[in-house]
Amino acid sequence: MSPALILGCVGGYFAFLLLIAWYTSRNAGNNAYFLGNKTSPWYAVAFGLIGDSLSGVTFISVPGKVAADKFSYLQIVFGYVIGYIVIAEILLPLYYKLNLTSIYGYLRQRFGPNSQKIGAVFFLLSRLLGAAARLFLAASVFQLFVFDQWNIPFWLTVSVTIALILLYTYRGGIKTLVWTDTFQSTFLLLGVILSIVAIASELDLNLGGLIATVKNSEMSQTFFWDWRGTNYFWKQFCAGAFIAIAMTGLDQNMMQKNLSCRSLAAAKKNIYAFTSVMVFVNLLFVSLGVLLFHYAATKGIALPERTDALFPTLALSHLGTFAAIVFVIGLTAATFSSADSVLTTLTTSFCLDILGMDDHQHLNDGQRTKLRHKVHVGFAVLLWLVILGFQAINSKAIIDAIFTLASYTYGPLLGLFAFGLFAKAKANDRWVPLVCCASPLLCFVLQQNSAAWFHGYKIGFELLILNGLLTFLGLWLIRSKPEVAPTP
Numbered sequence: 001m002s003p004a005l006i007l008g009c010v011g012g013y014f015a016f017l018l019l020i021a022w023y024t025s026r027n028a029g030n031n032a033y034f035l036g037n038k039t040s041p042w043y044a045v046a047f048g049l050i051g052d053s054l055s056g057v058t059f060i061s062v063p064g065k066v067a068a069d070k071f072s073y074l075q076i077v078f079g080y081v082i083g084y085i086v087i088a089e090i091l092l093p094l095y096y097k098l099n100l101t102s103i104y105g106y107l108r109q110r111f112g113p114n115s116q117k118i119g120a121v122f123f124l125l126s127r128l129l130g131a132a133a134r135l136f137l138a139a140s141v142f143q144l145f146v147f148d149q150w151n152i153p154f155w156l157t158v159s160v161t162i163a164l165i166l167l168y169t170y171r172g173g174i175k176t177l178v179w180t181d182t183f184q185s186t187f188l189l190l191g192v193i194l195s196i197v198a199i200a201s202e203l204d205l206n207l208g209g210l211i212a213t214v215k216n217s218e219m220s221q222t223f224f225w226d227w228r229g230t231n232y233f234w235k236q237f238c239a240g241a242f243i244a245i246a247m248t249g250l251d252q253n254m255m256q257k258n259l260s261c262r263s264l265a266a267a268k269k270n271i272y273a274f275t276s277v278m279v280f281v282n283l284l285f286v287s288l289g290v291l292l293f294h295y296a297a298t299k300g301i302a303l304p305e306r307t308d309a310l311f312p313t314l315a316l317s318h319l320g321t322f323a324a325i326v327f328v329i330g331l332t333a334a335t336f337s338s339a340d341s342v343l344t345t346l347t348t349s350f351c352l353d354i355l356g357m358d359d360h361q362h363l364n365d366g367q368r369t370k371l372r373h374k375v376h377v378g379f380a381v382l383l384w385l386v387i388l389g390f391q392a393i394n395s396k397a398i399i400d401a402i403f404t405l406a407s408y409t410y411g412p413l414l415g416l417f418a419f420g421l422f423a424k425a426k427a428n429d430r431w432v433p434l435v436c437c438a439s440p441l442l443c444f445v446l447q448q449n450s451a452a453w454f455h456g457y458k459i460g461f462e463l464l465i466l467n468g469l470l471t472f473l474g475l476w477l478i479r480s481k482p483e484v485a486p487t488p
């Protein structure tokens with residue numbers, strides 16, 4: 001596929017995004033930016049969350065990891081289901097009862113301003129680095145197949161990408177994102193489905209043949225029972241549940257869209273619809289991975305050194321123009337759907353949780369909007385710098401890095417919210433930041449030495465649970481007088 005055709009597909013796709021942004025951002029004020037005036041249809045939010053949850057990392061890395069990890073990733077996905085039920089039945093009722101815009105406002109009501117700020121800091125850190133990793137992966141693909149051939153430097157590729165995202169999120173906020181993410185999720189799903197269709201066509205396989213190829217492959221092993229391995233079923237299943245709770249239910253980026261629904265009932269309906277589609281889509285991605293490796297073996301195509309490059313290499317160089325266009329649009333959709341949301345929610349959290357914009361009653365609406373715009377642009381610049389940092393260190397195992405990062409940054413949030421919901425005592429707000437910083441450091445020491453200290457047992461994705469537990473225990477040690485916690 002020629003670089004010009006790739007760029008043309010991206011340009012046409014982006015033009016449509018701008019059209020949606022223009023239409024939805026008309027007369028959009030701060031309330032529309034933060035919560036979409038609480039008029040978002042539940043089905044649009046549910047479908048949009050697909051693209052936001054999966055991102056370009058899932059689009060590229062999950063199929064590429066199938067050869068090494070088989071279908072073990074599905075063990076985590078099955079755990080997600082439990083986590084989403086907890087979100088729908090415990091967390092969403094709490095957020096709606098307290099009428100929150102930033103979910104970290106709960107920590108302020110429960111413990112104090114320091115707790116709110118440290119919760120927001122961990123969210124900002126996690127989402128900034130996670131978004132940078134996702135954009136780095138996608139930008140690297142476009143750089144390799146398009147811009148390197150035109151001698152355009154990587155920093156310029158990233159600059160244009162972020163500028164485009166900034167352009168259509170600058171005014172509309174959540175009101176725009178609900179509909180752009182719906183549009184982008186559609187193309188992300190079409191990307192994986194039509195890629196499977198393209199492979200089936202090349203290998204002359206019908207639906208039954210596709211299913212048999214996946215089912216009979218040794219890569220399709222799903223359940224693993226060696227308790228010492230990082231892919232042990234119960235380890236990954238439980239980790240998946242807590243990853244869903246932390247990375248969705250305790251994440252401003254994901255919850256802000258849910259809080260834009262008309263009512264709690266609509267928000268819960270959105271979560272359950274999203275859960276069903278999420279399981280199916282992840283099954284499609286791992287199945288695509290089997291088919292990609294099978295296609296390469298059948299056609300005698302040498303595998304790339306990095307498995308992350310398998311899908312882009314086959315789609316853009318071997319599967320024909322149709323598959324290449326499908327891949328480009330799917331990757332573009334996955335990239336923009338996760339990155340645009342991050343810029344908006346980082347701005348929201350920083351304005352409300354760190355700057356305390358709602359507390360400054362002397363600011364009029366125009367001044368608040370001006371401040372919000374400055375923060376929005378500031379995070380765009382910061383995102384650009386972090387992506388260039390990823391390039392400098394040449395990070396490879398992106399999806400593993402993101403999950404590991406999440407374990408360190410979302411663990412304190414998990415402990416904070418768990419203590420707030422299930423303990424009657426009130427943690428001493430003054431010392432909460434210290435506990436939240438100490439827990440990840442202790443977890444790092446334990447993870448580095450787990451095999452030596454625990455008879456070969458290696459700490460994997462359950463690191464998140466351990467981090468949350470240590471935070472909970474630390475908060476218990478600094479508790480003050482008992483106080484009944486707010487309940488959903």
